[in-house]
Amino acid sequence: AGARSVATGAWVRQGAAQDPDGRAGASHLLEHVVFRGTERRSRRQIALALESVGGTLNAYTAREHTGFEARVLDRHLPEAVDVLADLVRHPLLREEDVDHEKEVVCEEIAAVEDTPDDLVFEMHGDGLWGGHPYGRPIMGSRETLAETSRNDLAELHGRAYTGANLVLAAAGAVEHDEFTELVVRGFGDMEPGEEVAAVNPPPRPARGTTAVSRGSAQVHVVLGHPTPGQSHPDRYPLLLLSAALGGGMSSRLFQRIREELALAYAVYSYQSFYRRAGVCGTYLGTRPGSGSAALDAVREVYGDLAREGLAGGELRRTKDQVKGEIVLSLESPAARLHRLAGFALVGEAFVPVDELTRRIDRVSEDDILRLAGEVMDPERQYILCLGPEGAEAAQADHQDWR
Incomplete structure (x- = not known):
């Protein structure tokens, strides 16, 4: 049977990196407050609008955008678009609601502080990007919230939540003309406003190692490397390199760190692409006393990749893995929705899946070797170790990985 659900959303090109100076967390706080009530709906009516018909309504704040998303049965798409338009365009932003959500966000901050494998990424971003907006915590701090x-x-909403900064999309059981009509009805008379400027990356992100001592059952380690932005052609070899490094049970890091050395339960690679820069790297959590050995093992894997790249057979397998993961993920309307919006948010022309797989296939062994030498260069690393004896991991000898 065909899918009967629709995923739809509204995204604003305003995120944590564009928060006003001294007001880190403002975009995230605004995302919270809009759910407290609009000109047409109370907070309970907002909650019931789609849940009462089996749908979902969510929102999130990222580095360079804020997203509002809904999933409903196809016959309830008009209600979903209407609710999204109401949230984006007509929030009340009452003083008491702002105060209320500040308390909620403070609890959210506390939850991250109690979750070291989340906190280590926040601290790593702060250290890697320094005082640059990319390093701001998305939720801000208790001080900036105050x-x-x-x-x-209200000023942020009036400046950023305008037609020039808005992306609207839908995927699943939906007809283009029907969706367009609903969008025109809900958003067609918005003022265009001025586009929020993209953030320029810092000329030189931080390098070196930082240790933060903290009581926890594990030492949490993140290694990160700056990369080009989302639209850069190096994105495709980066995806392959990251998959081979730590993208599953067959990856080099998983096999070496977990299967051979038993130094970690969780070890994986990651990447985040922004409009004009990005970051990729590795996370692992290991027992106190093993941080140095774990980092040495990661360096060994990095060094092998930096020297050798991916040989023909491994590169072919990695391409098949990444292409298969992409195609399988797109069986979900929500994944297709995020893909549609992702291109629009960075101003990039939509790339059909067939063309995407062709771009992956065109990546050569030389592309991988060149990029591995860049992002795994020891001179470009920033490492953060968080946990008991965090300094022990950080003081591991920095051998020449190449």
């Missing part, structure tokens, strides 16, 4: 006023949020 400084953020209702007027700050």
Whole structure:
């Protein structure tokens, strides 16, 4: 049977990296406050609008955008688009609601502080990007929240939540003409406003190692490397390199760190692409006393890749893995929705799946070797170790990985 659900969303090109100076977390706080009530709906009516018909309504804040998303049965798409338009365009932003959500976000911050494998990424980003907006915590801090006023949020909403910064998309059981009609009805008379400027990356992200001592059952380690932005052609060899490095049970890191050495339960690679820069790297969690050995083993794997790249058979397998994962993921309407919006948010022309797989197939062994030498260069690493004896991991000898 064909899918009967629709995933739809509205995204604003305003995220944590564009928060006003001294108001880190403002975009995230605004995302919270809009759910407290609009000109047409109370907070309970917002909650019931789609849940009462079996749908879902969510929102999130990222580095360079804020997203509002819904999933419903196809016959309830009009209600979903109407709710999204109401949230984006007509929030009340009352003083008492701002104060209420500040308390909620403080609890959210506390939850991250109690989750070291989340906290280590936040601290790593802060250290890697320094005082640059890319390094700001998305939720801000208790101090910046206290400084953020209702007027700050109203000004941010008026400046950023405009037609020039809006992306609307739908995927699943939906007809283009029907969706267009609903969008025109809900958003067609929005003021265009001015586009929020993209953030320029810092000229030189941090390098070296930082240790943060903290009581926890494990030492949590993140190694990160700056990369080009989402639209750069190096994105495709980066995806392959990351998959071979730590993208599953067959990856080099998993096989070496977990299967051979038993130094970690969780070890994986990651990548995040922004409009004009990005970051890729590795996470692992290991027992106290093993941080140095685990880092040495990661360096060994990095060094092998930097020297040798991916040989023909491994490169072919990695291409098949990445292409298969992409195609399988797109069986979900939500995944197709995110892909549609992702291209639009960075101003990139949509790339059909067939063309995407062709670009992956065109990546050569030389592309991989060149990129591995760049992103695994020891002179470009920033490492953060968090946990008991975090300094022990950080003080591991920095051998020449190449």
